[in-house]
Amino acid sequence: MQNNFICDRNLCTGCTACFNKCPVSAIKMEENDEGFLYPVIDENLCINCGLCKKVCPVNNVNACVNTEESLQYIAAAPDNVRKISSSGGMFNIVATYVLNSGGYVCGVVYDDNMNAVHILTNNKQDVLRMSGSKYVQSYTGNCFQQIKEKLDNNIKVLFTGCPCQVAGLKQYLNKEYENLITMDLICHGTPSPELFIKFLKEEYPNEKVLDVNFRYKKDNWGTEYNIVTKTDSGIYSNKINDHIYTKAFAHNMCLRISCTECQFAQKQRTGDFTIGDAWGANKIFKAKKLYKDKKGASILLVNNSKAKNIFDELKKEFKQVIPVKNYSQPNMQYPSTKHPSRDDFFEKNKTMTFKKAFEETFCSKKNVAILNHCWENCNFGAVLTGYALNKVCKLLGYNAQTINYNFGNEMSENYIQNSLFDDFKRKYIDFTMPVRNYVEFEYLNNYFDNFIVGSDQVWRYQIITKDNLEYFFLNFAKPEKNIISCAASFGIYDIDSELNVKYTKNATIKDLYIKYLKNFDSISIREENGVEYCKKLGLNASLILDPVFLITKKDWEKLTDEDKSPKEFHKVAHYIINSNQTESTVNLAKQIITDIQIDDFIKLNSKDMSIQNWLWQLNNCEFFVTDSFHGCCFAIIFNKQFVCVNSNTKILARMESLFKMLGIENRLYKNFDEIDYEIIKQKINYEKVNKKIEEYSLFSKEWLVNALNKNITDDVIKSKIKIKNEIRNINKEYAKKHRFKYFIKYLSYTSKYLLSVSKKQKQHNKFKKDLFKLRHKHLKYIQ
Numbered sequence: 001m002q003n004n005f006i007c008d009r010n011l012c013t014g015c016t017a018c019f020n021k022c023p024v025s026a027i028k029m030e031e032n033d034e035g036f037l038y039p040v041i042d043e044n045l046c047i048n049c050g051l052c053k054k055v056c057p058v059n060n061v062n063a064c065v066n067t068e069e070s071l072q073y074i075a076a077a078p079d080n081v082r083k084i085s086s087s088g089g090m091f092n093i094v095a096t097y098v099l100n101s102g103g104y105v106c107g108v109v110y111d112d113n114m115n116a117v118h119i120l121t122n123n124k125q126d127v128l129r130m131s132g133s134k135y136v137q138s139y140t141g142n143c144f145q146q147i148k149e150k151l152d153n154n155i156k157v158l159f160t161g162c163p164c165q166v167a168g169l170k171q172y173l174n175k176e177y178e179n180l181i182t183m184d185l186i187c188h189g190t191p192s193p194e195l196f197i198k199f200l201k202e203e204y205p206n207e208k209v210l211d212v213n214f215r216y217k218k219d220n221w222g223t224e225y226n227i228v229t230k231t232d233s234g235i236y237s238n239k240i241n242d243h244i245y246t247k248a249f250a251h252n253m254c255l256r257i258s259c260t261e262c263q264f265a266q267k268q269r270t271g272d273f274t275i276g277d278a279w280g281a282n283k284i285f286k287a288k289k290l291y292k293d294k295k296g297a298s299i300l301l302v303n304n305s306k307a308k309n310i311f312d313e314l315k316k317e318f319k320q321v322i323p324v325k326n327y328s329q330p331n332m333q334y335p336s337t338k339h340p341s342r343d344d345f346f347e348k349n350k351t352m353t354f355k356k357a358f359e360e361t362f363c364s365k366k367n368v369a370i371l372n373h374c375w376e377n378c379n380f381g382a383v384l385t386g387y388a389l390n391k392v393c394k395l396l397g398y399n400a401q402t403i404n405y406n407f408g409n410e411m412s413e414n415y416i417q418n419s420l421f422d423d424f425k426r427k428y429i430d431f432t433m434p435v436r437n438y439v440e441f442e443y444l445n446n447y448f449d450n451f452i453v454g455s456d457q458v459w460r461y462q463i464i465t466k467d468n469l470e471y472f473f474l475n476f477a478k479p480e481k482n483i484i485s486c487a488a489s490f491g492i493y494d495i496d497s498e499l500n501v502k503y504t505k506n507a508t509i510k511d512l513y514i515k516y517l518k519n520f521d522s523i524s525i526r527e528e529n530g531v532e533y534c535k536k537l538g539l540n541a542s543l544i545l546d547p548v549f550l551i552t553k554k555d556w557e558k559l560t561d562e563d564k565s566p567k568e569f570h571k572v573a574h575y576i577i578n579s580n581q582t583e584s585t586v587n588l589a590k591q592i593i594t595d596i597q598i599d600d601f602i603k604l605n606s607k608d609m610s611i612q613n614w615l616w617q618l619n620n621c622e623f624f625v626t627d628s629f630h631g632c633c634f635a636i637i638f639n640k641q642f643v644c645v646n647s648n649t650k651i652l653a654r655m656e657s658l659f660k661m662l663g664i665e666n667r668l669y670k671n672f673d674e675i676d677y678e679i680i681k682q683k684i685n686y687e688k689v690n691k692k693i694e695e696y697s698l699f700s701k702e703w704l705v706n707a708l709n710k711n712i713t714d715d716v717i718k719s720k721i722k723i724k725n726e727i728r729n730i731n732k733e734y735a736k737k738h739r740f741k742y743f744i745k746y747l748s749y750t751s752k753y754l755l756s757v758s759k760k761q762k763q764h765n766k767f768k769k770d771l772f773k774l775r776h777k778h779l780k781y782i783q
């Protein structure tokens with residue numbers, strides 16, 4: 001296994017399947033500097049058999065999950081069992097069943113030093129110690145080998161653990177065993193064992209900790225519960241909000257990095273059973289009463305026919321079992337989002353106490369949330385500016401995350417489905433938790449001290465519409481936060497005419513824009529006409545480059561090199577979004593390059609092309625034709641001979657401004673007939689252009705650093721509060737006036753949803769209905 005990790009290191013869950021499988025014991029599990037265990041191969045012992053790669057669940061996710069549709073229940077064991085369990089006591093009932101039939105149970109206990117470890121036992125007292133969730137990553141050691149031995153001797157075994165651990169066991173066994181029952185947890189993620197022990201030592205320096213009950217139930221199961229720590233000198237109880245370790249866990253500051261990209265956070269489960277907390281049961285009519293008794297309820301998924309048979313036998317053991325449908329939780333759909341300062345938190349823990357590191361990073365001055373059109377339909381420019389700004393902020397030393405706000409056009413008729421875009425975003429852009437409405441946007445204030453909107457057409461009214469104004473003008477950010485626009489764009493020449501729309505009786509959209517703009521601590525714009533517009537409104541704005549220019553050509557090339565898919569060279573690439581100009585492009589290119597054949601052309605498109613391939617084709621062609629702003633930007637970055645032809649004079653401001661800055665105005669035409677071939681045949685002087693880019697890029701980065709370092713004074717906060725109140729009053733007037741209209745619209749979407757015939761139609765209408773519900777909620781909130 002030379003120079004080769006068993007799987008993608010960021011995805012390695014530490015499940016120990018490889019460690020247990022290696023035929024020559026060449027693998028050791030060693031702690032990394034965050035305190036998580038990773039396999040390390042001794043190259044001197046390794047015989048290159050490849051078994052570790054083969055067994056690794058991360059390389060074989062689909063082979064580890066059940067394919068049958070799960071049955072769902074909300075279940076509660078008798079009260080005495082629930083008292084000792086985290087939720088509804090499902091684990092205890094299955095464990096007792098296995099013990100009573102002469103079997104063994106493998107689950108998690110604290111050892112004498114408070115390490116969470118998996119043990120295999122048939123001792124009832126030890127199984128009781130397994131009850132209760134331990135919010136720390138457990139070590140499975142050589143349990144998989146011990147389990148195999150029992151199974152091979154026809155002894156029944158129950159294995160419980162995180163989905164990745166269940167997957168690890170199944171891969172290790174590599175065969176179905178009738179006498180094995182697996183049970184995975186709905187898993188939020190697991191914190192670092194090292195930090196857990198460090199926290200305990202710091203909190204109780206002179207005592208020996210004997211137990212931490214993260215879910216002490218005393219009439220308060222639900223959102224409010226206590227964490228009870230037992231030491232050799234006393235018992236300490238904390239509310240969840242006063243317990244910084246649990247807070248750090250809940251806010252994803254100390255999770256294993258694989259948990260933030262977890263491939264097992266999905267509907268298809270690894271275990272025969274899945275257990276979790278029945279959060280949300282209070283919203284299910286039949287389960288309301290059970291939820292209210294505050295003794296705990298489990299959500300139980302029965303994932304295959306083997307589990308169904310066992311569950312039929314066990315139903316009588318429960319106090320109550322309620323069948324449900326379509327139950328879901330975030331961690332059954334997607335992984336927990338990495339806290340923006342997770343890495344900083346780990347770093348600071350090397351030199352500070354857990355508490356101090358938490359206080360310094362939870363809402364650090366270094367945390368930056370960015371809002372742009374990154375989640376837009378498959379749009380190369382939108383995603384690449386999003387990527388670039390996120391990366392630039394990181395290079396400048398900030399913890400940047402892009403706000404995961406998708407304003408819903410995947411259900412529109414023109415939506416392009418290209419999963420390669422999603423793959424790129426997932427791999428290369430650090431996102432916040434999904435945010436869907438105003439309240440969730442406001443929640444970001446808990447984590448971020450700086451908010452940036454930009455770049456691209458984030459202030460183009462036609463695109464963002466009045467429904468998104470509050471978001472794209474960062475009105476959700478609290479007055480004490482640092483509010484910045486980075487290379488924002490109004491998108492058109494005649495900004496006034498687009499904003500001259502009545503909003504309420506006394507205010508136009510322009511009036512609202514002015515107030516929103518006044519709320520900013522620093523404004524930078526991507527186009528000259530936008531800067532002039534702000535100046536006319538009495539606002540100070542700077543002209544800076546689009547963020548794609550703020551990282552180097554080399555950085556972009558590195559990105560394209562990471563994509564190993566086969567690619568073909570083409571002399572001429574064209575990327576024309578707004579019309580089919582293939583013939584005109586061919587005629588144009590023939591004037592520039594002699595001996596050109598039809599195979600020498602490639603039409604770049606977002607339907608089936610990866611972002612890296614798009615960049616690669618652009619970088620490797622001899623001549624490029626486009627009508628796209630970002631097409632031009634990348635042609636310039638890659639020093640290509642190119643021409644931009646765009647007949648939509650309304651939106652040319654962005655190209656004109658950029659071309660003027662770089663002295664290449666003669667590359668822009670309104671139609672193909674106007675092109676001056678003599679000019680186009682001349683090579684662009686990139687020595688000059690690159691120098692200018694370097695200067696502007698330096699200025700733009702300096703501008704951004706100054707904006708991020710700005711001190712928000714009390715006077716500024718006061719004036720922001722005043723403006724926010726004025727905005728609130730305008731929005732309140734609007735909301736009141738349109739309340740009835742929105743209600744009727746909601747009813748219409750609901751009835752359309754109920755009457756929809758096809759599955760696709762239903763999905764489309766459900767989405768619209770949900771979206772509308774959120775907007776409606778938002779309007780209510782304004783009032």
Ligand SMILES: Cc1cc2nc3c(=O)[nH]c(=O)nc-3n(C[C@H](O)[C@H](O)[C@H](O)COP(=O)(O)OP(=O)(O)OC[C@H]3O[C@@H](n4cnc5c(N)ncnc54)[C@H](O)[C@@H]3O)c2cc1C
Nearest residue numbers: 085086087088089090091107108131132134160188276277
């Ligand atoms: C780290 C972690 C994150 C979780 N995240 C969620 C979540 O996001 N949503 C949700 O609904 N439920 C989550 N759970 C599960 C939930 O807290 C309960 O464990 C579950 O509902 C079982 O409840 P119970 O009453 O049936 O079991 P209990 O009687 O409380 O038994 C707990 C079971 O969990 C196992 N276990 C305990 N600690 C660990 C550990 N560190 N690693 C692996 N297995 C362990 C034990 O072996 C035992 O089988 C999480 C649990 C853990 C340990």
Ligand code: SF4
Nearest residue numbers: 012013015016018056
């Ligand atoms: S088998 Fe488990 S521990 Fe080994 S590399 Fe894969 S995920 Fe990591």
Ligand code: SF4
Nearest residue numbers: 022046047049050052
């Ligand atoms: S390749 Fe084979 S011998 Fe080498 S570490 Fe992996 S399992 Fe062990």
Ligand code: SF4
Nearest residue numbers: 163164187189259262
């Ligand atoms: S979140 Fe995923 S990777 Fe992390 S412990 Fe849970 S199942 Fe394993």
